[in-house]
């Protein structure tokens with residue numbers, strides 16, 4: 001069945017955090033094997049895709065972190081649209097507009113989620129009707145975090161992170177994010193981890209059973225003691241001042257404090273939404289970070305927003 005053509009589609013796509021990130025020794029292709037538990041949180045970028053009457057692909061970026069995002073062919077949203085266009089012989093182009101709320105190079109998969117949003121938007125705009133499994137395949141070519149951003153919720157990531165399977169999680173968790181000035185390069189953080197630990201002693205990556213059972217229980221206190229990020233030491237080595245941010249959150253009563261993915265964003269688990277508000281206020285009043293955000297998780301992955309009702 002054909003879908004009716006649309007002039008424009010907007011897709012909302014979430015940031016991710018890693019509740020557990022176990023990193024093995026580098027593979028021969030340079031990537032590290034992972035056992036990670038992702039969670040999608042309610043901090044979103046919106047990508048609007050609008051039809052063009054030629055085959056060009058363009059991007060504009062607006063919002064909180066727009067100045068930090070490239071608008072040339074290195075933009076992950078452009079790369080996603082181009083890959084889909086090439087792989088499926090699409091003879092149409094697209095204008096992309098990204099409303100950016102997720103910190104750039106912050107360890108929250110902002111670029112990856114824009115790529116995931118673009119795949120969903122172009123799939124609809126160009127009437128490709130690709131199944132989720134086909135989109136997952138294209139997503140994996142774009143980056144290790146992109147397949148998770150398509151599915152969202154809570155999921156296990158294996159391989160280099162691109163092989164995702166859903167994980168059962170009960171209830172809603174309340175997170176606070178301390179967004180640092182400047183970003184950290186993901187390859188630099190992996191390289192720092194390799195520098196810090198003797199490779200012959202590195203165990204294969206493993207998912208923590210305590211983390212999986214904490215998620216099933218829905219208890220924030222159980223989750224707090226099961227959180228883990230093997231990249232944290234490397235991020236702290238590159239940005240030692242993050243240790244003070246983590247400690248400040250704990251001193252204010254956060255159940256747990258952790259570097260988000262490759263950093264430098266720090267995340268804090270609160271007992272409930274009220275404590276999250278209090279913690280966010282304290283962090284915002286400290287001079288320890290550029291910006292503070294609060295968000296719940298888990299939430300779904302990249303989703304088409306309903307079109308606004310025209311009058």
Ligand SMILES: C[C@](O)(CO)[C@H](O)COP(=O)(O)OP(=O)(O)OC[C@H]1O[C@@H](n2ccc(N)nc2=O)[C@H](O)[C@@H]1O
Pocket residue numbers: 018021030031032033034036107109112142143144145146159160161186187190261262
């Ligand atoms: C840190 C995480 O965000 C945790 O989910 C991801 O592992 C990073 O995922 P990503 O940003 O999508 O990374 P990619 O774009 O696939 O790879 C960027 C670079 O990060 C390093 N990289 C990434 C993933 C991985 N499993 N091992 C790596 O060593 C490699 O140097 C790679 O060239």
Ligand SMILES: Nc1ncnc2c1ncn2[C@@H]1O[C@H](COP(=O)(O)OP(=O)(O)OP(=O)(O)O)[C@@H](O)[C@H]1O
Pocket residue numbers: 068069070074075076077098103104105106107108109110111112114115145183184186261262263
């Ligand atoms: N659409 C995009 N949004 C943000 N950054 C982008 C985008 N496209 C390309 N980039 C480039 O990618 C780099 C990494 O940005 P991103 O925000 O994805 O990092 P990250 O959140 O640390 O990634 P991850 O958590 O997946 O490792 C940026 O420094 C920027 O130059």
